[in-house]
Amino acid sequence: MKFLMTFASNPSAPPPSPETLAKLGEYTQRMLASGTVLLTGGLVRPSHGIQIKNEGGKVTVTDGPFTESKELIDGFAVVNANSKEEAIALSSEFMQIAGDGHGEILQMFEPGGPPPDGGAKR
Secondary structure: OEEEEEEEOOOOOOOOOHHHHHHHHHHHHHHHHHOOEEEEEEOOOHHHOEEEEEEOOEEEEEEOOOOOOOOOOOEEEEEEOOOHHHHHHHHHHHHHHHOOOEEEEEEOOOOOOOOHHHHOOO
16 A cells, blocks of 8 residues: 655744764665655645635636645655555655654555555445
């Protein structure tokens, strides 16, 4: 199964130390080499972002910066995991290195694969 994982730190927190960045780099390289992490990256702050919206068939595009930027995603990873529990363990390991923050773990739909959430209806 593939999962998209996001991580967001507190916007007022200081940037990671050089030691933390080195540990994150080592962890990321190990996970990429093992095939567990398929893709990872960091995101530029909204001062350089773009919002796109579709309402009633009309698409609007707005350049940043945006005033409401309390919830910012700092980075993401697409990972291979055998179960939801394994995805949680991988995310927990990453967060122990990255420090205080929060994120989401979202199972990705894969044609021909098992249905996300065991096929539960929403």
